[in-house]
Amino acid sequence: MTLGGLRAYGAQARDDAMERAEQLRLVLDELAGASARKIAAVLNKRKIATPTGRVWYAATVIRVQKRLGLA
Numbered sequence: 001m002t003l004g005g006l007r008a009y010g011a012q013a014r015d016d017a018m019e020r021a022e023q024l025r026l027v028l029d030e031l032a033g034a035s036a037r038k039i040a041a042v043l044n045k046r047k048i049a050t051p052t053g054r055v056w057y058a059a060t061v062i063r064v065q066k067r068l069g070l071a
Contacts, residue, residue: 020051021067028061028070036061 006014027048031039036058043056050056065071 017051018067021064024048024064025068028065028068032070036065 024043027043027046028039031042034042039061040056040058043061048056050060062071
């Protein structure tokens with residue numbers, strides 16, 4: 001029995017998250033230099049939903065930026 005590590009579901013979730021983040025790269029590049037709060041407001045104004053279909057918050061933007069290596 002192995003403890004810890006990345007199981008198939010975790011690997012798939014990571015890959016899916018990276019794919020969603022890549023889809024936002026152009027928008028985040030366009031808004032480079034803006035605060036996470038401002039980026040969240042723009043994403044909400046453009047009606048770009050989060051993966052769960054909810055509104056964007058600064059923390060959500062920061063997580064995507066980190067995933068893409070932008071923060």
